[in-house]
Amino acid sequence: MTKIINVIKGTHDILPQEVEQWHILEENALNTFTKYGYKEIRTPIFEATELFARGVGDTTDIVNKEMYTFEKSDRSLTLRPENTAGVVRSYIENGMSRLSPPVKLWYKGPMFRYERPQKGRQRQFHQVGVEMFGVKDPAADAEVIIMAVDYLKSLGLNDLEVEINSLGCPKCREEFKNNLKKVLKPEFENLCEDCKNRYEKNPLRLLDCKVESCKAIFEKPEIQKVIQSDFICEECAEHFSKLKSYLDKMNIKYTVNKLLVRGLDYYNRTVFEIKSNNLGSQNAVCGGGRYDSLVKNLGGEDTPAVGWAMGMERLNSLLTIPETKKLNGYIVSNSPQDALELACELRNEGYNIEFDLSNKKFTKQLEKASKVADFALILGEDEIKAGKVSVKNLATSEQKTVSRQELRSIL
RNA sequence: GCGCCUGUCGUCAAGCGGUUAAGACCUCGGAUUGUGGUUCCGAUAUGCAUGGGUUCGAAUCCCAUCAGGCGCCCCA
Numbered sequence: 435m436t437k438i439i440n441v442i443k444g445t446h447d448i449l450p451q452e453v454e455q456w457h458i459l460e461e462n463a464l465n466t467f468t469k470y471g472y473k474e475i476r477t478p479i480f481e482a483t484e485l486f487a488r489g490v491g492d493t494t495d496i497v498n499k500e501m502y503t504f505e506k507s508d509r510s511l512t513l514r515p516e517n518t519a520g521v522v523r524s525y526i527e528n529g530m531s532r533l534s535p536p537v538k539l540w541y542k543g544p545m546f547r548y549e550r551p552q553k554g555r556q557r558q559f560h561q562v563g564v565e566m567f568g569v570k571d572p573a574a575d576a577e578v579i580i581m582a583v584d585y586l587k588s589l590g591l592n593d594l595e596v597e598i599n600s601l602g603c604p605k606c607r608e609e610f611k612n613n614l615k616k617v618l619k620p621e622f623e624n625l626c627e628d629c630k631n632r633y634e635k636n637p638l639r640l641l642d643c644k645v646e647s648c649k650a651i652f653e654k655p656e657i658q659k660v661i662q663s664d665f666i667c668e669e670c671a672e673h674f675s676k677l678k679s680y681l682d683k684m685n686i687k688y689t690v691n692k693l694l695v696r697g698l699d700y701y702n703r704t705v706f707e708i709k710s711n712n713l714g715s716q717n718a719v720c721g722g723g724r725y726d727s728l729v730k731n732l733g734g735e736d737t738p739a740v741g742w743a744m745g746m747e748r749l750n751s752l753l754t755i756p757e758t759k760k761l762n763g764y765i766v767s768n769s770p771q772d773a774l775e776l777a778c779e780l781r782n783e784g785y786n787i788e789f790d791l792s793n794k795k796f797t798k799q800l801e802k803a804s805k806v807a808d809f810a811l812i813l814g815e816d817e818i819k820a821g822k823v824s825v826k827n828l829a830t831s832e833q834k835t836v837s838r839q840e841l842r843s844i845l
Numbered sequence: 846g847c848g849c850c851u852g853u854c855g856u857c858a859a860g861c862g863g864u865u866a867a868g869a870c871c872u873c874g875g876a877u878u879g880u881g882g883u884u885c886c887g888a889u890a891u892g893c894a895u896g897g898g899u900u901c902g903a904a905u906c907c908c909a910u911c912a913g914g915c916g917c918c919c920c921a
Contacts, residue, residue, distance in 0.1 A: 440911095440912080443911085443912070443913095495918075495919050495920080496919080496920075499846080499919095500919080515920095516920095516921085545921080547919095547920080547921095549918095549919075549920080550846080550847095550918090550919095551912095551913085551914095552913095552914070552915070552916085553914070553915080554920095554921080555919095555920075555921080559921070560921090561921060562921095563921090628917080628918060631918090632918095639919095644916095644917075645917095696920085697919060697920060698920090707921095714915075715915080715916065715917090716920075716921075718920075718921060719921070720921075721920075721921060742921095743921060744921060745920085745921030746921080747921080748921060749921090766879085766880085766881095768879090795877090795878080795879095796878085796879050796880070797877065797879085797880070797881070798874095798881095799881090800879090800880055800881040800882095801880095801881050801882075802881085803881070804881040804882045805881085805882080810880085810881075812879080812880080814879055815879085816879085824879095824880095826880075826881085828881070828882075829882095831880090831881085831882090833880080
């Protein structure tokens with residue numbers, strides 16, 4: 435037997451029985467984001483590798499080990515691992531800084547990361563996300579978070595936890611990093627391998643380590659003192675406290691998590707995640723924050739921005755599978771020509787109609803009809819002769835023989 | 846990239862060294878030549894992820910590869 439070809443590791447088919455859920459995610463996204471004045475943007479699935487190296491940051495895991503990069507005509511191209519860099523590129527390239535701020539954009543689509551697949555993590559996955567450009571005020575941060583919660587509510591997801599934190603600006607963060615490194619230096623040799631790595635790469639992440647011996651080290655008073663200190667500068671602190679008060683006023687429940695640090699380099703000040711307890715270890719459905727220097731770093735005008743992305747597969751696994759919709763009618767007939775005629779006629783008027791194309795036995799056709807449709811439209815010899823059709827309600831077994839015009843009032 | 850666990854029909858599975866590889870659902874056919882959803886019969890794995898090895902004998906034991914699950918890292 436010829437060998438079959440399988441899907442690539444970390445990718446999967448979205449089968450017909452699952453696709454209805456995706457429609458729900460997409461329709462609710464369009465409706466919710468439109469309410470807030472967002473417009474959809476669709477950017478290419480691959481971009482210049484440099485965009486991600488400069489945009490996402492070349493010290494990040496995403497850029498260092500997770501990108502699908504290939505060469506074509508002497509160019510280095512990469513399948514997008516996330517879409518913020520692409521949207522920013524488009525914002526700059528299309529002169530959107532000339533539009534009156536805020537510029538509000540949303541997107542959905544596949545992203546690619548070369549990672550070890552597990553639940554809630556695949557190599558090709560889908561994100562829906564939003565980006566708002568041009569507003570420095572924390573009202574923007576608040577609105578974006580509120581919209582995320584609103585969207586999740588529209589999907590029936592009410593009990594998710596919103597966590598927020600402030601990373602400060604590059605300047606105050608640098609100071610904190612240095613203090614942290616200084617106080618941890620004597621303990622460096624006692625840290626786990628991962629933490630030794632993080633010490634150089636991203637000291638903020640150290641605090642989140644799950645290894646017991648590391649946790650014990652962090653408990654030491656002189657280290658706790660640094661961790662607990664409010665390292666962010668006055669301006670950043672004000673931004674953060676305004677955000678909190680906006681959220682309070684809008685009755686958005688959240689917790690401040692000082693250990694919340696996002697792995698993408700472009701974030702500053704506000705970062706947030708929305709988590710679920712039903713997702714295993716990949717428990718964040720939504721992640722985002724402010725990235726005030728990204729537009730400038732990619733060659734645009736200095737433009738503040740804030741946004742988030744949600745993993746659609748993760749959202750999906752939290753939703754209950756909707757029942758598949760039944761057809762309006764299934765035509766039962768041994769005359770394919772008449773069945774086809776009636777089917778086309780009704781379909782043109784917007785009805786969902788199917789009929790048997792292989793001329794199966796009457797009982798088989800009716801059995802099929804009962805499974806997939808609300809009504810059986812029986813078009814036998816007698817009906818054809820009389821120019822009528824017998825309509826059977828498959829839930830109640832009621833059956834009437836009617837003219838084709840009368841049919842519309844029943845369906 | 847690392848650690849632990851798993852892999853039997855389209856799906857869910859029983860089997861744990863010698864069986865004709867259970868069973869259920871789905872699908873298809875029949876009982877039922879124009880009346881379904883109930884019922885009853887029947888069909889459907891020369892095969893146990895793939896490749897090696899151990900053994901008189903392997904779905905069952907061992908090794909490798911591939912794939913999946915969980916955790917770490919990281920992230921949506």
